[in-house]
Amino acid sequence: MAVVTPAALADAVRAAAVRVLGDRGVDPDVVPRAVTVERPRNPEHGDYATNIAMQVAKKAGVAPRDLAGWLAEALADEAGVASAETAGPGFINIRLAADAQGAIAAQVLAAGADYGRGDAMAGRRVNLEFVSANPTGPLHLGGTRWAAVGDALGRVLAFQGADVTREYYFNDAGAQIDRFVRSLLAAARGEPTPEDGYAGAYIGDIAAAVLRAEPNALAADDPAEVFRRVGVGMMFEQIKASLHAFKTDFDVYFHEDSLHASGAVAEAVEKLKASGALYLEDDAWWLRSTEYGDDKDRVVIKSDGEPAYIAGDIAYFQDKRARGFDLCLYLLGADHHGYVARLKAAAAALGDSPDTVEVLIGQLVNLVSAGKPLRMSKRAGTVITMEDLVDAVGVDAARYALIRSSVDSTVDIDLDLWAKRSSDNPVYYVQYAHARLASLMRNADDLGVTADAVDLGLLTHEREGDLIRTIGEFPRVVATAAELREPHRVARYLEELAGAYHKFYDSCRVLPQGDEDPGPLHAARLALCAAARQVLANGLGLLGVAAPERM
Structure with missing residues (x-):
């Protein structure tokens, strides 16, 4: 069978x-399980290159150039390989036959929406917790970033076979809720915002909404209880509505308060006491987290008998494991670096593997307009929210802008750039490629050009080959994005694919012109365009971004 995809070539x-080393009496175990096959930057060096000879030559006891030569000779006989040559200190440059490369397009068209799907994470149950913003105000930009990235990561993991549950941890217990309720009460009574309270027009809006729903709230025996019950619920419904409009929905909304009310926190604490993972000092109970890699031991039960925040974290993790999840992913904000070690320590203290916990830390998001940064001050009431970003650039551009950079880097979003309808705007550039392809398909249909029973071996132009090889990278990109928990790789790939398509379109005429009759090359190029369109749609779908038919 012809070698067509990068993965298949790596296997070959x-x-x-x-085979070559075995024939020469060398233990084949020196060959790594994962072989690197990459597209060289200089196309003159071939379609693909591998450094396998330099990787194993020393262990095999042979010179890298000699091993590369033996391998090149063996690879040249592989079906689908046009040539294999040694280069430099031991690289092997490989060129594929045109029909083998063209078969990639056929694979895409046969797989359709499933092209790029893998099974690397099949059988794994993943709890993906993200956003989990306190229900004390609209979603700010940090939560918005996690809404985009978390949703995209869930899609990527599921595309690799994982059973993913998207979960929002609803922090409805603790001091922040008390401050929120006091702020609502003050607004309802026409009093100034408490010194430690939340300001902003939304507080007045919710306070008024509570009074409409419960006209006698201020005269109740416990007004705070009414504003807590109704006001917090209203705020959270607003958050959920904002997330839904942002194309981010959750399978589970888990209430922190339920852990305390059900006795789960007390149960987890007693379990840790019994195992010796907690010790008593200064009337407080401490987790021996330094024994599990944390930088200091953590207070679980404070000296006044009240549980510290980590007590809920411990019970929450235990609950996730009891629900059958074998991987618990937490997507947390930039101020939560300390949580990485403490969550892993909590897992270990409960007798579990720390590897069942993974924590991704997202850095800050800055907005820029007219060359000037837009400031955010939640306490001052000048909150820059998800809605502010969406109103400025739209849902697709907002999601794409937040996803396309690694979460461990700070993002500066230029609102003027992301609102543009030009190739300077990355999401427009990618979406326009899809729309351009959709238009081409409509024109082909009008002209009676079809991509049925085509000879893909006719695709020998340099730009055709580059587009085909770029299309062929998609499954590997998605697999890597899932493995490294980096959905931004998909976005960057789509920009590369869009660029390859635009260059192809500018160099290779797809449809006949004038009185020209459709020919085999037109049909082959149309098939290639259909494949490119499918991969763009699949990739945009993984990001939760629309693949428009017209722009």
Whole structure:
């Protein structure tokens, strides 16, 4: 069978290395399980290149150039390989036959929406917790970033076979809720915002909404209880509505308060006491978290007998494991670096593997307009919210802008750039490629050009080959994005694919012109365009971004 995809080529390279070394009496175990096959930056060096000879030559006791030569000779006989040559200190440059490369387009068209899907995470149950913003105000930009990235990561993991549950941890217990309720009460009574309270027009709006729903709230025996019950619920419904409009929905909304009310927190604490993972000092109970890699021991039960925040975290993790999740992913804000070690320590203290916990830390988001930064001050009431960003650039641009950078880097979003309808705007650039392809398909249909029973071996132009090889990278990009928990890789890939398509379109005429009759090359190029369109749609779908038919 012809070698067509990068993954298949990597398998062929490994098989050749095992065979060549085995024939020379060398233990084939020196060959790594994962073989690197990459597209060289200089197309003159071939379609793909591998450094496998330099990787294993020392262990095999042979010179890298000699091993590369043996491997090149073996690979040249592989179906679908046009040539394989040694280069430099031991690289192997490989060129594929045109029909083998063209078969990638056929694979895409056969797989359709499933092209790029994998099974690397099949059988894994993943609890993906993200956003989890306190229900004390509208979603700010940090929560908005996690809404976009978390949703995209869930899609990518599921595309690799994982059973993903998206979960929002509803922090409805603790001091922040008390401050929120006091702020609502003050607004309802026409009093100034408490010194430690929340300001902003939304507080007055919710306070008024509570009074409309419960006209006698201020005269109740316990007004705070009414404003807590009704006001917090209203705020959270607003958050959920904002997330839904942002194309982010959750499977589970888990209430922190339920852990305390059900006795789950007390149960987890007693379990840790019994195992010796907690010790008593200064009337407080401490987790021996330094024994599990934390930088200091953590107070679980304070000296006044009240549980510290980590007590809820411990019970929450235990609950997740009891629900059958074997991987618990937490997407937390920039001020939560300390949570990485403490959550892993909590897992270990409960007798679990720390590897069942993974924590991603997202850095800050800054907005820029007219060259000047827009400031955010939640306490001052000048909150820059999810809605502010969406109103400025739209849902698709907002999601894409937040996803396309690694979460461990700060993001500066230029509102003027992301609102543009030009190739300077990355999401417009990618979406326009899809819309351009959709338009081409409509024109082909009008002209009677079809992509049925085509000879993909006719696709020999340099730009055709570049587009095909870029399309062929998609499954590997998605697999890597899932493995490294980095959905931004999909966005960057889509920009590369859009660029490859635009260059192809500018160099290779797809449809006949004038009185020209449709020919085999037109049909082959149309098939390639259909494949490119499918991959763009699949990739945009993983990001939760629309693939428009017209723009």
